[in-house]
Amino acid sequence: MANPEFPDKKYRSLHDSEKFDNGAEDVKRLAALVKKQEIREQLTKNDLVFLYELDTPIEAVGPLGMKDPRIEELRETRDTNADLSILFDCAPEDIARSVSEISKRTKAYIGKLEPSMFDLLPRTVEYVYTEFPEGRIRFRTIELGTGISDGVSFKKTLEE
Known part of the structure; x- marks a missing residue:
């Protein structure tokens, strides 16, 4: 039987594991934001700080090493002025x-x-x-x- 953790372990051995961990966590957070957006749930201030990358860049990487397109897609659906009031x-x-x-x-x-x-x-x-x-x-x-x-x-x- 194949080891389901093999790709993760192999990737970690070849690449910066901290960046991998951050990227994996950011992918999960992005997916949660997409879900919230779909069900029209309000984003929290922490969600907005993450989405607009105010503290740190989002490490989630999409196809071909490009920045995950969901970031821009989510931002485009937002009322930035309303978000600014929450953020500030x-x-x-x-x-x-x-x-x-x-x-x-x-x-x-x-x-x-x-x-x-x-x-x-x-x-x-x-x-x-x-x-x-x-x-x-x-x-x-x-x-x-x-x-x-x-x-x-x-x-x-x-x-x-």
């Missing part, structure tokens, strides 16, 4: 799509990067994208040891 824990009007829409209530910005835009964004904004979900801008804080804490102070210091 805010109302749709709290997501600015242009500099003119930025307000004190802004929780996320998705749009073109423009001069002085970052001066207008409230410090509480965590999510800035040029495009969603691919174009995330990541902020980093650098301590200069000079007491400079923001862009305005930095500009003043440079001008002095």
Whole structure:
């Protein structure tokens, strides 16, 4: 009798087993999302984080090593604006799509990067994208040891 685990063991011996495990788990999660979509069950925030690959890329690979086509198929059926509100824990009007829409209530910005835009964004904004979900801008804080804490102070210091 043939060993049903043989292909799995053989694959693991030839390839990166951690990537294989992640890919197998991602395939299962994708299948669960497809099922939820078919029965019109709401996706959770964790489901959406996975689908839009916000934390890590989906390792599920389709035919010929290409990214699993179900990812794009699922995304195309989604109301992205509704998903953004869930992902960013805010109302749709709290997501600015242009500099003119930025307000004190802004929780996320998705749009073109423009001069002085970052001066207008409230410090509480965590999510800035040029495009969603691919174009995330990541902020980093650098301590200069000079007491400079923001862009305005930095500009003043440079001008002095």
